[in-house]
Amino acid sequence: MALDVTASGLFPIAPTPFLPDGRIDDASVATLMERYLAAGATGVTVLGIMGEAPKLEPEESLDIAARFVTGMAGLPVIVGVSAPGFAAMRSLSRAVMDKGAAGVMIAPVPSLRTDDQILTYYRQAIEAIGDDIPFVIQDYPLTLTVQMTPKVIRQIVQDHPSCVMLKHEDWPGLEKISTLRGFQKDGSMRPISILTGNGGLFLDFEMERGADGAMTGYAFPEMLADVVRLQKAGQRDAAHDLFDAHLPLLRYEQQQGVGLAVRKYVLMRRGFIGSDAQRKPGGVLGAAARAEVDYLLSRLARTDPRANI
Amino acid sequence: MALDVTASGLFPIAPTPFLPDGRIDDASVATLMERYLAAGATGVTVLGIMGEAPKLEPEESLDIAARFVTGMAGLPVIVGVSAPGFAAMRSLSRAVMDKGAAGVMIAPVPSLRTDDQILTYYRQAIEAIGDDIPFVIQDYPLTLTVQMTPKVIRQIVQDHPSCVMLKHEDWPGLEKISTLRGFQKDGSMRPISILTGNGGLFLDFEMERGADGAMTGYAFPEMLADVVRLQKAGQRDAAHDLFDAHLPLLRYEQQQGVGLAVRKYVLMRRGFIGSDAQRKPGGVLGAAARAEVDYLLSRLARTDPRANI
Amino acid sequence: MALDVTASGLFPIAPTPFLPDGRIDDASVATLMERYLAAGATGVTVLGIMGEAPKLEPEESLDIAARFVTGMAGLPVIVGVSAPGFAAMRSLSRAVMDKGAAGVMIAPVPSLRTDDQILTYYRQAIEAIGDDIPFVIQDYPLTLTVQMTPKVIRQIVQDHPSCVMLKHEDWPGLEKISTLRGFQKDGSMRPISILTGNGGLFLDFEMERGADGAMTGYAFPEMLADVVRLQKAGQRDAAHDLFDAHLPLLRYEQQQGVGLAVRKYVLMRRGFIGSDAQRKPGGVLGAAARAEVDYLLSRLARTDPRANI
Amino acid sequence: MALDVTASGLFPIAPTPFLPDGRIDDASVATLMERYLAAGATGVTVLGIMGEAPKLEPEESLDIAARFVTGMAGLPVIVGVSAPGFAAMRSLSRAVMDKGAAGVMIAPVPSLRTDDQILTYYRQAIEAIGDDIPFVIQDYPLTLTVQMTPKVIRQIVQDHPSCVMLKHEDWPGLEKISTLRGFQKDGSMRPISILTGNGGLFLDFEMERGADGAMTGYAFPEMLADVVRLQKAGQRDAAHDLFDAHLPLLRYEQQQGVGLAVRKYVLMRRGFIGSDAQRKPGGVLGAAARAEVDYLLSRLARTDPRANI
Helix, strand or coil: CCCCCCCCEECCECCCCECCCCCECHHHHHHHHHHHHHHCCCCEEECCHHHCHHHCCHHHHHHHHHHHHHHCCCCCEEEECCCCCHHHHHHHHHHHHHHCCCEEEECCCCCCCCHHHHHHHHHHHHHHHCCCCCEEEEECHHHHCCCCCHHHHHHHHHHCCCEEEEEECCCCCHHHHHHHHHHHHCCCCCCCEEEECHHHCCHHHHHHHCCCEECCCCCCHHHHHHHHHHHHCCCHHHHHHHHHHHHHHHHHHCCCCCHHHHHHHHHHHCCCCCCCCCCCCCCCCCHHHHHHHHHHHHHHCCCCHHHCC | CCCCCCCCEECCECCCCECCCCCECHHHHHHHHHHHHHHCCCCEEECCHHHCHHHCCHHHHHHHHHHHHHHCCCCCEEEECCCCCHHHHHHHHHHHHHCCCCEEEECCCCCCCCHHHHHHHHHHHHHHHCCCCCEEEEECHHHHCCCCCHHHHHHHHHHCCCEEEEEECCCCCHHHHHHHHHHHHCCCCCCCEEEECHHHCCHHHHHHHCCCEECCCCCCHHHHHHHHHHHHCCCHHHHHHHHHHHHHHHHHHCCCCCHHHHHHHHHHHCCCCCCCCCCCCCCCCCHHHHHHHHHHHHHHCCCCHHHCC | CCCCCCCCEECCECCCCECCCCCECHHHHHHHHHHHHHHCCCCEEECCHHHCHHHCCHHHHHHHHHHHHHHCCCCCEEEECCCCCHHHHHHHHHHHHHCCCCEEEECCCCCCCCHHHHHHHHHHHHHHHCCCCCEEEEECHHHHCCCCCHHHHHHHHHHCCCEEEEEECCCCCHHHHHHHHHHHHCCCCCCCEEEECHHHCCHHHHHHHCCCEECCCCCCHHHHHHHHHHHHCCCHHHHHHHHHHHHHHHHHHCCCCCHHHHHHHHHHHCCCCCCCCCCCCCCCCCHHHHHHHHHHHHHHCCCCHHHCC | CCCCCCCCEECCECCCCECCCCCECHHHHHHHHHHHHHHCCCCEEECCHHHCHHHCCHHHHHHHHHHHHHHCCCCCEEEECCCCCHHHHHHHHHHHHHCCCCEEEECCCCCCCCHHHHHHHHHHHHHHHCCCCCEEEEECHHHHCCCCCHHHHHHHHHHCCCEEEEEECCCCCHHHHHHHHHHHHCCCCCCCEEEECHHHCCHHHHHHHCCCEECCCCCCHHHHHHHHHHHHCCCHHHHHHHHHHHHHHHHHHCCCCCHHHHHHHHHHHCCCCCCCCCCCCCCCCCHHHHHHHHHHHHHHCCCCHHHCC
16 A cells, blocks of 8 residues: 555654664564554554664665565555665665555755755655655754755655655744645645654644644654544643653653663563664663663653553 | 852853843843842853844943843852854953853854864863853753763863863763763862753753753743752652653743744743843744643643743 | 945955964055055955954954055955844944945855745845945855855845845855856846855856956965956966966965965065964964975966065 | 785776766776776775765675776775665675775764764774774765864774775865874874875875875876876976876866766766766766866866877
């Protein structure tokens, strides 16, 4: 099934589970998928920035993508194919689509500066992968240093019918959602799906501004799915109550650089993965940090029993 | 009174209050100081990044600094003197110290990259302002793009006896505090004061890692002072309870670029300042954002009556 | 006399001459102006990046500007007014225009990224200084990290009637000149003056692409004036012959960071200024580098007797 | 044969020749090697930044490397293996060494800032590829934005016995060569080979400062080899005479972004390669630029008959 503009709900950004010796942990991949399905995921994204993609051999990347396609019960699988060169991007894109992926996600290379450079980059990328593959724009200035204005995003959407989704993780980013939805209302941009990332730090209000859901890897995907669902059901206060209870931990996980170590540690404690090992080079969580996360979990467990581990 | 390494508690980063027509709002300066004193401030910092310093004429800057020295009941006033050139830095530093400031704060210029460049910059800065002025290192990579390792900070401290404080706002930054306090323990660095910024986003744990207090401008300085006090008193859970109640709003205020607009809006609603006007060019808070802040205040008011406005 | 779009020829970027003790060298300011006039300058630019402007006190800046206005025989004086804040930009702009400057030059702040940010910045700057002051856009990505496309420059020109000139120092930059002149031909941009900088490294071809002259500080301003004159007279080969003879030295001077030390050293050896001192912090030319420059001068003297010193 | 610290002379940075339809031009690869050998090359470097490496499929990269190993008459072949992830770096390094490469070249990833980050990166890279592969540090701040001080380079050299060479292309960079050779003299760093890049823009003086040769891709490799040879023979004036004759063209070729188009155009006109095609996305040389290059060639031909084409 191909990804299209109606995508919504929760697409977790899947980490790649490793054994302590660095090999891929196949059993944990299976467990992870079960848990995502149980949590209410409506899709999944693999080989993203937080998936340690650059540490994988090409055949490993392809294998991971294929396993998720098989295991996610028919839900759409988006594969991150960002690469410094278009040859690698094309190869991986064609290969994962052959395996059954629903679409690919493309981040701009960090050297892009002007609006024209960004537009040219996406034109060349689509020329390379082909205009028959549904793709997602990843807009993540904090990490990528590339700033896309709403007008630039609109131009990419209008230029490329195969663009079906924005992974929104600009910060601050609430006005950007409103502006893009405004473009749809005034007819200057066709509708697209907007899923938000950035660790979920503003998911509460992003839903109110018009997001269709979340695409991020917070270690409690159930909470993300619940907030999306509650907001869509108009239960604003309940959505914020749940979100606020998680915010202390979520904020702790959403630290650049060490965030993945926190996330894997919590996922391990929750039984989603067998080990919090990262393939080298990876961040390591010190004893003080682990104790802080444990404390945050214990506090969270007072209101959300899922944190009682 | 000169600033020294024993400084602790809360040093609010003071915004500069403007009238809607762009003139400085003298009455609000007075109110602001009263409120800071009532909130438990142990000092104040003026002309920082969030104080709109680059929009002030030189005489205005000097006047603002002088008013705070006079009005803060003898508490130490730190003045931001960061400038693209050392001539301006020297002039402002000497002038504000003549007016009674307790010390100055110096951020590195954004072009610095290597450890040596950073060390050279501080050496030249201190040569310019004189080694008799107590100074604060501002370590704010997110905005300044300059990354100082703990070793570089230690070297600055050891090279310059007039360095008395670190304004810590690296992100992530908890390990940095632990490392610096470790340097003190192993005798390789003399003690300094560490006050933390970054909007207060990790103040809860920063205190546990060894910070002496907060230097940031969150619109509820009482909360910052309370968390510092509770943590020093060993009341960990109470500190976190209070902090967590504020985190949804604090996170909203701690958005790059629009944060000052949020902060001034809340300070205005709380009566700390008469208007949320920024001197041009300034961020403007749209109707949706104002409504979101109002909603966050109403939610906060359920547990902290100070938000009941 | 106000600067207008007909400006052409050579506007040297004037260094600020200092005595070895750091004071401004008034006598050398006078000599410098004589030499510029003798070299065929048609104007001059002061307080640019290579004028050590950030090391000057505000009153010194104003004094330097006033001295050039008085001493340049009625030729237009452009004053660099780039500043981190609009308050300082406005003050200096109004003050130097009162002293008789012909216009001001404004570089974008390094944090600007998107086209919209750049356009907004210039709109705010012109709002601050007033739309009655002729201004020059400085387009220098190598140092400023801001990339302005031809379309963005065109928009600034069209939005602001007081924009009269582009200081072009993009690299590579030849196509940019052609594109901008193409905009004039197709009627989408009104004519402006284009003077080129970047140390003069491509002046030979920049004139052929449509530049009106040079605005840079190479230590042989006579050569710059001659190349401009020869190219305008259609003496292409002669222009390139002269340019090529200077290129080994010009290239040596056009090194980021140490370039000013080279330039001042040659200007001193040529008697344009009394000392090559820079105000602190400044680059220092080591013995090996001085010997290299001397060698390059001796080689140049074989074909250009002006280098025989 | 393994690369070692005695490497010197000329290692051209080989472009990858393409047919107009984008396939690799095997015939031109063969011609290119013949010409390099005839020009006096003492080795060659493939898959560098100017070799369009990111546009190649993994098997193509390996094939190119293997062809050069076979065709360069036993001279050492260095292979660029820089990659965003260590998995790809390791795979390519092991594979090309198996094919007979003499060593690999590693550039730092652009996100590195502090000295410690750079040292850690090289430690992890060597851990990944193995400490049995001779490697070259690529120091190219202009493109990579990573600034390595001489002290950092010394530390890498001292930490890793398999480090045998520095590809020096800092700008300005003359003092850096002197400083590194000074480290060797004072015994704080073991000897390494230093070959200089940056298009050759300062090769004349780099040799005098202690470089062992050139590693760059200027379209007249004979000139580079001659300058290296003349300088080693003590024929300073002759070296500079030859260099200066080429400088106008060399400077034109050494423009960021369009440089490769210029280089391939000249190589094509000289019969080194059959087409100046770049694989997409690639720079295109406009008519005006081609005419400028032709003009520069005709001028160069007056003193260097090799340009008479």
